[in-house]
Amino acid sequence: xxxxxxxxxxxxxxxxxxxxxxxxxxxxxxxxxxxxxxxxxxxxxxxxxxxxxxxxxxxxxxxxxxxxxxxxxxxxxxxxxxxxxxxxxxxxxxxxxxxxxxxxxxxxxxxxxxxxxxxxxxxxxxxxxxxxxxxxxxxxxxxxxxxxxxxxxxxxxxxxxxxxxxxxxxxxxxxxxxxxxxxxxxxxxxxxxxxxxxxxxxxxxxxxxxxxxxxxxxxxxxxxxxxxxxxxxxxxxxxxxxxxxxxxxxxxxxxxxxxxxxxxxxxxxxxxxxxxxxxxxxxxxxxxxxxxxxxxxxxxxxxxxxxxxxxxxxxxxxxxxxxxxxxxxxxxxxxxxxxxxxxxxxxxxxxxxxxxxxxxxxxxxxxxxxxxxxxxxxxxxxxxxxxxxxxxxxxxxxxxxxxxxxx
DNA sequence: TCTGGGGTCCTAGGACCC
DNA sequence: TCTGGGGTCCTAGGACCC
Numbered sequence: 001x002x003x004x005x006x007x008x009x010x011x012x013x014x015x016x017x018x019x020x021x022x023x024x025x026x027x028x029x030x031x032x033x034x035x036x037x038x039x040x041x042x043x044x045x046x047x048x049x050x051x052x053x054x055x056x057x058x059x060x061x062x063x064x065x066x067x068x069x070x071x072x073x074x075x076x077x078x079x080x081x082x083x084x085x086x087x088x089x090x091x092x093x094x095x096x097x098x099x100x101x102x103x104x105x106x107x108x109x110x111x112x113x114x115x116x117x118x119x120x121x122x123x124x125x126x127x128x129x130x131x132x133x134x135x136x137x138x139x140x141x142x143x144x145x146x147x148x149x150x151x152x153x154x155x156x157x158x159x160x161x162x163x164x165x166x167x168x169x170x171x172x173x174x175x176x177x178x179x180x181x182x183x184x185x186x187x188x189x190x191x192x193x194x195x196x197x198x199x200x201x202x203x204x205x206x207x208x209x210x211x212x213x214x215x216x217x218x219x220x221x222x223x224x225x226x227x228x229x230x231x232x233x234x235x236x237x238x239x240x241x242x243x244x245x246x247x248x249x250x251x252x253x254x255x256x257x258x259x260x261x262x263x264x265x266x267x268x269x270x271x272x273x274x275x276x277x278x279x280x281x282x283x284x285x286x287x288x289x290x291x292x293x294x295x296x297x298x299x300x301x302x303x304x305x306x307x308x309x310x311x312x313x314x315x316x317x318x319x320x321x322x323x324x325x326x327x328x329x330x331x332x333x334x335x336x337x338x339x340x341x342x343x344x345x346x347x348x349x350x351x352x353x354x355x356x357x358x359x360x361x362x363x364x365x366x367x368x369x370x371x372x373x374x375x376x377x378x379x380x381x382x383x384x385x386x387x388x389x390x391x392x393x394x395x396x397x398x399x400x401x402x403x404x405x406x407x
Numbered sequence: 408t409c410t411g412g413g414g415t416c417c418t419a420g421g422a423c424c425c
Numbered sequence: 426t427c428t429g430g431g432g433t434c435c436t437a438g439g440a441c442c443c
Contacts, residue, residue, distance in 0.1 A: 014443090037411045052443080058408045098414085098443045182441045215417055216440085244412060281435085291410075297436055334412085415442075424432080 004163055005116050006232060007091070007104040008138045008146035009123060011083065012155040014100035015040035018079050019069050021132045030066040032059055036246075039071055043155050082131045090123050095232045101150075103143055105232035117160045124158060142228035145170065147179045166226050171198030178223060185212055185220075200224040237340075241277065243268035244285060244334025252330060254322075261318060264335045265311035277340050278303035282310055284317035285334035286325065296321050303341045310337060 011017065015033040020026045020042060030045035032038055038059050041050040048063035059066065080099045087094045090113075093105040104123070106116040113119050120137040127135045138149025140161040148170070153159035161169050175197060176186040188211050194200050200208070201224040209217030222228060243264045252260075272278060283297040296317040304310060314335050318325075 034411075037409090039411075053410070055409050061408090100443075180441065184440055213418070213440095239415070240413095242413065246411060283437095287410095293438085295437060299435060332411085336414090413443085416440085418437100418439080420436090422433100422435080424434105425430105 002141065002163065003107065004139060004141045004160065005105060005107040006140055006143055006146045007106055007116065007120050007123070008140075008143070008150040009087065009102055009104060009120075009127075010136050010138075010150045010154070011100040011127075012134045012136055013040055013042050013046070014079075014133075015071060015076055016042035016045070016069075017133050018072075018075055021079075022075065026067060026069070030063050032056075032063075032066045032068050033071050035068060035070065041066075079131060079133065083127055083133065083135070086123065086126050086130055090119060090126070093232050093234060096235050103146065103232045106139075117158075120158055120160070124156075141166065142223075142226070143230050143232070144179055144223040144228040145226070148173070148177055151177065167198075170224075170226060171196065171201060173197045175200055178220070180216070180219060180223075185216065188212055197224050201226075239340060240336050240338035241268050241272050241275075241279065241340070242283075242285075242334060242336035243271075244332060246287075246332045247330060249289065249329075249331060257318065257325075257330070257333065258315070260333050261314050261335070262311060264333065265314055266307050268335055268337060269305050269307045269310050272305040272337065278305040279337035279340040280304070281337065281339035282313040282317065283336040283338065284314055284321065285332070285336060286321060286330055287332035288324075288328035289331055290328060291331075292328070294321065294324060299339065303339070305337075310335065 016031045019031055019033060020029075026042075028044065029042075030048060030050070031042040032045050032050060033040040034056065036056050038050060038052055038054045038056060040052060041054075041059070045059070045063050045066050048066075050059045050063050050066065056068070060068075076099065083100075084094070084096065084102065087102055087104055091104040091106055091109065095103040095105075097103065104119075106113070106119045109116075109119060114122075116139050120139050124135055124137055127133055134156040136150050136154045136157045138146045138151070138153055138159050138161070140146040140149050141163055145161050145166060149159045149161050174186075174195060175181050175189050176183070178197060181189075189195075189200065192207075192211055194203060200220060203221070205217060205221040208221050211217065212220060245260055245264060247260065280301075280303045281297055281299045283295050286294045286296075288294070298313050298317055300309070300313060304313075318333075
């Protein structure tokens with residue numbers, strides 16, 4: 001816990017670097033991936049002030065000589081896989097954070113692979129030689145520090161924060177450099193005169209909780225004071241599937257809106273079925289003409305991944321949201337399915353009365369023991385759920401269907 | 408300066424249960 | 426009959442990340 005062994009590896013301008021790797025004419029030139037909005041900007045483009053998530057028109061004004069490239073998702077997925085293979089060959093414990101970054105734990109590798117700094121240097125060389133992409137690595141004693149270190153070392157850099165240099169590195173930084181502090185939190189902190197990490201560190205935890213809420217306040221107080229006990233661990237599975245579509249600013253008819261919804265439901269459930277997952281909570285996401293947002297959600301009795309079931313729920317939610325949509329005009333629609341279970345069929349059917357629900361509770365516990373905590377999401381309630389009473393007799397004695405997602 | 412598509416986690420109130 | 430503490434789940438929204 002007190003050694004400098006955590007690596008945060010982060011590919012530089014990932015999508016743009018893949019484009020430059022695959023098309024030599026783009027090397028050394030400002031490259032912008034995306035059109036309406038900037039998905040990635042090469043460092044040559046960033047030198048002109050272009051940033052991710054910026055509107056395409058503004059990017060073009062800032063950097064008229066930039067080359068705009070349409071995103072090639074399959075190429076990025078393939079490059080990411082290749083990079084993660086290098087990660088996996090470098091250290092035994094790799095925790096992916098996104099398509100282009102991960103934590104690696106170099107603990108206990110001193111005798112076989114060298115110091116963390118040597119491992120990091122070799123990792124950078126291997127990724128460049130084997131995949132052809134530049135990558136930056138931050139090395140520190142904690143995750144929070146390693147993450148900040150890699151950001152400070154970008155692009156194409158390596159920064160090791162020594163154990164005795166942590167506070168000197170961390171405390172002068174502006175608060176928004178901390179992982180988890182975005183514009184809203186930074187504005188709140190600045191509103192209370194807190195500009196730097198050091199100032200936050202010297203503020204009482206209770207005061208921070210007053211400013212940003214309980215969880216964020218505790219988290220902020222801990223990492224500002226350089227306390228971060230989180231270990232690197234192999235990532236657990238995803239928690240939701242989503243699909244969304246921007247509609248543009250022109251008014252939409254209900255028919256067109258429904259057609260979009262059908263497309264979204266088809267797209268997202270296709271991915272869920274391919275992954276063998278199903279979910280119980282359907283969330284309809286909306287964005288309006290003034291860029292305000294809203295969500296509407298509904299939790300189904302059974303987990304689902306069939307297009308029709310998800311679409312039906314989404315249509316219900318959309319119908320309920322129509323008054324708001326008519327008032328504010330909708331510019332984006334999305335469907336997210338959360339509360340996931342995996343696709344294995346587990347059928348609980350009792351061929352006798354169970355008025356107390358105890359037998360069913362025991363059966364649910366048994367399912368949990370065998371399939372893990374996500375297998376049953378409402379264990380204690382399930383036995384008394386009126387929906388279950390209607391459901392159980394109808395399914396008693398039915399053979400198991402492998403495509404059935406019911407728990 | 409207007410903004411794409413994919414995610415994660417937290418909060419707060421109400422319903423309901425023991 | 427009234428009251429309380431403690432807990433889960435659902436819904437809606439907010440913030441943040443890449």
